[in-house]
Amino acid sequence: MILGDLLDARVRGPGGEHLGTLVDVRLALETLPGDDSSPDYPDREDRALSEQVRRRDRVGRARVVGILVSPRSGAPLLGYERTGVTAPWPVPQLVRRRHRGTFLVPWEDVAAVGPGEVRLAAGYRQEDAALP
Amino acid sequence: MKKLLGVALGILTAIGGFVDIGDLVTNAVVGSRFGLSLVWVVVVGVVGICLFASMSGRVAAVSGRATFEIIRERLGPRAAGANLAASFAINLLTLTAEVGGIALALHLASSVEPRLWIPVAALAVWLVLWRVKFAVMENVAGLLGLLLVGFGVALFLLGPDWGELVRQAVPPSPPATEHVATYWYYAVALFGAAMTPYEVFFFSSGAVEEGWTAKDLAQNRVNVLVGFPLGGLLSVAIAACAAVVLLPAGIEVSSLSQIVLPVAQAGGTLLLAVVIVGIVAATFGAALETALSSGYTLAQYLGWSWGKFRRPARAARFHLTMVVALLLAVGILMTSVDPVTVTEMSVVFSAVALPLTYVPILLVANDPEYMGEHVNGRVTNALGMVYLVIVVVAAVAAVPLMIATGAGS
């Protein structure tokens, strides 16, 4: 199965009812202890700004947690409905309004994946889509 | 002392590098037809490029991602692909204009036909990209480009009626002979000439490659905030010379020789020679940057290895892209199309293309995943949104105005 098969698929409930579109797949990356192999710099002034700011984690496995379903079609711009970003006004606010009601379905509650369509199992859970 | 020299060098190369063939031609055309009544557009454009350049410099330095990588990562493959097609095409048009500009300036200096200079100019651009150490080429082109201050010198030597010039500018009073639509068409063209998209591709990629430190970012901000307005002043000097000499005589600008006519008139052959060297340097520098931008946009969209600091063998597809772009530019110019016309088209289409780069940068400048705590402040965002409106209005109005005015005729 590849990710592209899941993205933009129609999502249907156990009874066949139309729930929305699959807009993203949530993964849990296992982060490993840092090895800090970067060379020692004499002072912080010499370090590239991007090295000081960027967050990069050493990762192991990437487990599939669940799928994100939006009641509207179309991929939400920059995922604003899941992140807490509020600037620049009014862009995140408009995206949030359009994709209001996006929810997360745990992977265990996905029953079947077919061409262009994903069917959820009976008793599927709807969880908060916000990124932790 | 050495530090001061370094800072000065940065500012001077920013000034000398500001003017390219687009600024040269558009300001001269505007000066010859509208006097200084469009100077306010240069001011708006300079403030805009200062904002845009410093924001994209900060985004590149902090996130470690170059502009087109950000466009690809944030817009998704299809939207970014459309963005690439448009940006690459307009970049190619600008490259063609710059190479044509080099050939025209060399033609002015010698009596050799421009068509013969075109392949020579393109080959010279390629050789510099292939072998010359980048800091050297940037500093030489930037410092020699400062010779364009000859336009300012010429303006003083011409002894114009300063009061009249100010009256044309504030409040903007276009001559009655020109149609309102033409006035606004040239406003868009002048805006596109000041806020060229290739600038952003070029130095965001440089910021990433060089691994800018906080000190480098501060230096960049000084270069931009001091150097670009002074470069804008050079643009205004070009327009003013045209306003003083060409406008009263009703001379329309259609070739480089008319653009430098005020200089020859004011300072004779010596000043003319100085200014021609400045034009060659400025257009050559801009051709280098635009050629690199064509490589950066394609390589960053497709995820290829890129970089002017990498051995060509470690960034083979990137270098070949630049070769192909230069060959295409030469091909277009060899059809005997007028490089001045190509330049006029390239600045208008630059205005059309501006939102494509501006919007993603503005959005990502607010994204904590890329910027950490260095996201835009309130003031930057407020100014950024104002310019978003200006940029979108200019982009939307450009083509209808071009059609309505027959490209300004």
Next chain:
Amino acid sequence: MSREASPGAGVRVVDARLHLLSRQVLDVDGEPVTTVDDLELVAADARDDDAPRDAAPGEPAEVGAILTGPVLVTRLLGGRPPASRWERVPWRDVGHVGTALELTVRADSLDVHWPEGWLREHVVGRIPGGRHDPEEDS
């Protein structure tokens, strides 16, 4: 403020399309290799020496590989290249994930690198100065 990976194993939650797709893949030296065009999902409970099994809906699944391929045309016009045209970079070669994905192997060792390698050997490397380091004082 330096934020390296925190000591001890942890979990970072990301969304595939938002955080991984279209991101740059860098090799161990920081040289760009390709972009993440798609991700292969496999069953999570396979033992390491088994061949990876395709993921099944509802069963534990994980990312098996980064997929990259001749997607330029399909990206622009729609559709997807056939499975045989995809190139795989196994997920175990991924060392760090930030705004880009950093591998633990060198670009030259990857199949996906072949067009760049071919052009280096047969075109760019053959032009005089192609292998010269522009930042060296010559």
